[in-house]
Structure formats: structure tokens, C-alpha cells
Amino acid sequence: MIRKIALAALAAVGVFHVGVFIQAGTLWVGTLAGYKELVRVFAFLLPTFWAHAHIARLFGANRLTRLPTSAKALLEGLCVVLVSLVFWGVFFSFPQQYLVPVVEISPRALRLSLAVNAVLSLFFYYFVEREHSRKNLQQEVYRVAQLQKETLQAQLEALKNQVDPHFLFNSLNVLGSLIQLDPDRAGQFLGQLSEVYRALLDAGAQTLVPLRSEMALVRAYAHLMETRFGAALRVEWDVAPAWEQLLVPPTAVQMLLENAIKHNGSTVRKPLRIRVSAAAGLLVVENNRQPRTDVVASTHTGLRNIQRRYQHLTDRPVEILPTPESFVVRLPLLHSAPAA
Known part of the structure; x- marks a missing residue:
């Protein structure tokens, strides 16, 4: 959990400042109040990363084996996008429209926001969570190989002692x-x-x-x-x-x-x-x-x-x-x- 909190914090800082640079041409926000958006980005990314971990386990190598590989990959990507849309609505769309309705968002800006959100979620999933899962899988393969080696060594030792x-x-x-x-x-x-x-x-x-x-x-x-x-x-x-x-x-x-x-x-x-x-x-x-x-x-x-x-x-x-x-x-x- 600590790893996910740290990762969400770093990712939130990066995404927030990239957005500031695109809009204002600078990496710094003029007022401290402007950083409230950074908190909201962090609040969005933390549950997103938590959900990504569960999706990665759901679509692991030994799960859903009856599905064709292409269908499994498509379904995995759709789950990532769907989760991102739900969290986007909870942390961005709902607060802006009902809690603090100070800015009216055009349909074009809404579509752009949804698209950027989906792309970011897919990016973080495939290049962060899946990479982590891949390393875990490599460690598991190594662990199984070590276990097989230890078992074989024990049996050879037993046979050697008996012979x-x-x-x-x-x-x-x-x-x-x-x-x-x-x-x-x-x-x-x-x-x-x-x-x-x-x-x-x-x-x-x-x-x-x-x-x-x-x-x-x-x-x-x-x-x-x-x-x-x-x-x-x-x-x-x-x-x-x-x-x-x-x-x-x-x-x-x-x-x-x-x-x-x-x-x-x-x-x-x-x-x-x-x-x-x-x-x-x-x-x-x-x-x-x-x-x-x-x-x-x-x-x-x-x-x-x-x-x-x-x-x-x-x-x-x-x-x-x-x-x-x-x-x-x-x-x-x-x-x-x-x-x-």
C-alpha cells in the first residue's frame, strides 16, 4: 500500500504540472490555492492504482484461460477504461457540476477530458501495474525453479546416501x-x-x-x-x-x-x-x-x-x-x- 501511495503522489505531481504547462506555458502555479487541483489528481490516481492491481490479478496468466488471448486483452483494456471513467466522474465531473459549479465545461472540453483520462489510465496500467506484475511473475518463476532444484537435490542426496x-x-x-x-x-x-x-x-x-x-x-x-x-x-x-x-x-x-x-x-x-x-x-x-x-x-x-x-x-x-x-x-x- 505504501508503494501505491508513493507512486500515486509522484504520478499526480507529474500529471498536474504537465497540465499546468499545457495551459499556462509554465510549470508553476501562481497561487497556493491553485494546488488544490493537485490534491484532487492524487485522490483520483490512488484508487485508480488500487483498482489496477485488482484488474491485473483478475487477468493474470493463470486466470480466464478459456477466453481467446485477443478477447482477454480487449476485455482487460475495457475494464481499465471503465474504472477510469467511474473515478473521473467521482473526483472531477460530479464535484465541478454539483459541489463547486463555478466553471461551465463545454462538450468539447468534456470529451477531451474523458479521452485524456482514458489514455492516462491505460498508460499507467500497462507501463506501471503490468510491469510490476511481470516482475512478480519472473520472481515466481524463479522461486518455482529454485524449489524444483532444492527438491531434486534432496532426492539425489537421499539416493546417494542409500546407494x-x-x-x-x-x-x-x-x-x-x-x-x-x-x-x-x-x-x-x-x-x-x-x-x-x-x-x-x-x-x-x-x-x-x-x-x-x-x-x-x-x-x-x-x-x-x-x-x-x-x-x-x-x-x-x-x-x-x-x-x-x-x-x-x-x-x-x-x-x-x-x-x-x-x-x-x-x-x-x-x-x-x-x-x-x-x-x-x-x-x-x-x-x-x-x-x-x-x-x-x-x-x-x-x-x-x-x-x-x-x-x-x-x-x-x-x-x-x-x-x-x-x-x-x-x-x-x-x-x-x-x-x-
Whole structure:
């Protein structure tokens, strides 16, 4: 709003002095009372610019798509002219004829005034408001491109971590042991390992996925880790089905479990406990803190990636709450993807 007030003030000064120059051949008005017209020009331009903003949104790139382009452009221009005529009548014609009828306006002057008013409104609309809308559209395109880049980076990072030789080596060792000791569990383990890769690939280049799909990935991943670490890892679930219809960035929850396992030690006597829950529109991942004896350097790449993706998606922040005893991350659950 401040931008529109400043723009209306600057435009009013310009239009007023151009009119003074055309009529008197000078840029200055002889008396202070003459500047009352400047106030009226400003009062006319401010609501005009406000209306222009609404017209620009109405005829945006993703609106009225069923209309032919030429018809849409013509209708847009007619709306601008119609609004200008209404405001001209309110701020100029009505006051001069009924409030302060000191000057009689000839039909020729009336037609000229209407034409100038329409041309000025079209000028300000197409060279001010539409230019502003174009820049906003460019910023939106850039924002969407950045979001797609962040999403792709997260998925590539997740795939890279899963295909990491250590991960495969450990998983195959577990699988080899289970084949000899418990063939049924070995089959389940192999199925869960396949499920992890299938869920990662299914995410594709999507910006958001239902929490239900993300939970399928997370449960499969957690089953792998519980099979690998045994009683040293406990994962608890408290996510009601109602929350699973909402949306999260793909692999975001899986990355939080991965971070918890990566940066904490665990034994049968002191297991690592991870709790995944949903409440009040938030998906919460909490784990007890147990520093590893072999310290793993943390770059916080995963958390930063999740935070950046959420910054593109919503004003609601990712909440990270570390304490000496626990580490908690709260992810907003979203209702829809942002408009492109």
C-alpha cells in the first residue's frame, strides 16, 4: 500500500504540472490555492492504482484461460477504461457540476477530458501495474525453479546416501546373515529394501507428496534400520490417518530419521529411541541424544535443505528444538502446493 501511495503522489505531481504547462506555458502555479487541483489528481490516481492491481490479478496468466488471448486483452483494456471513467466522474465531473459549479465545461472540453483520462489510465496500467506484475511473475518463476532444484537435490542426496557403499555393504551383510539364520526374515528384509528404493523413485520430481506416501518410505526405512541394529534402535509411531492426507516435501521425514541414526550411538542397554508423531498440523520427529564415540562431523546439509524447501512452500517455519537430552524437529503439514 505504501508503494501505491508513493507512486500515486509522484504520478499526480507529474500529471498536474504537465497540465499546468499545457495551459499556462509554465510549470508553476501562481497561487497556493491553485494546488488544490493537485490534491484532487492524487485522490483520483490512488484508487485508480488500487483498482489496477485488482484488474491485473483478475487477468493474470493463470486466470480466464478459456477466453481467446485477443478477447482477454480487449476485455482487460475495457475494464481499465471503465474504472477510469467511474473515478473521473467521482473526483472531477460530479464535484465541478454539483459541489463547486463555478466553471461551465463545454462538450468539447468534456470529451477531451474523458479521452485524456482514458489514455492516462491505460498508460499507467500497462507501463506501471503490468510491469510490476511481470516482475512478480519472473520472481515466481524463479522461486518455482529454485524449489524444483532444492527438491531434486534432496532426492539425489537421499539416493546417494542409500546407494552409499557402506549402506549397501551393511544391508547385504545383514541380509546374508538372515538368509542363513532366518530365511523368512531375510525375505522380509529384502522386500523392505526394495520398498525403500521404490518409494524414493516414485517421489520423482514432485514438490509435495501426501504424508501417507512419505510414511510408507519412512516405515520401510525404519524397518531396515531396526533389522540392522536390533534392540539398539526403537522407532515409535503416532500418526493418525487423518493427518496422512496432508502434504510434506518428499524424503523430508526420511532424512530426519537418517540424521538421528547417523549422529547418535545406540546399544541394547541404551537404545536410540525415535518417535514420529503428528499433532496440531505438525509432523514431529524426536530422538534422545546419545553422542557417538566415533564422532561424525555434522554439516547440517539435510536440515538446511529441508528448511530451504519449506521457505519456498510456506511462511510456516521448520522448528528445530535441540536440548541436552533430546533433538526435536517439527515439520509443518501443508494443505496444498503454492500457486505457480
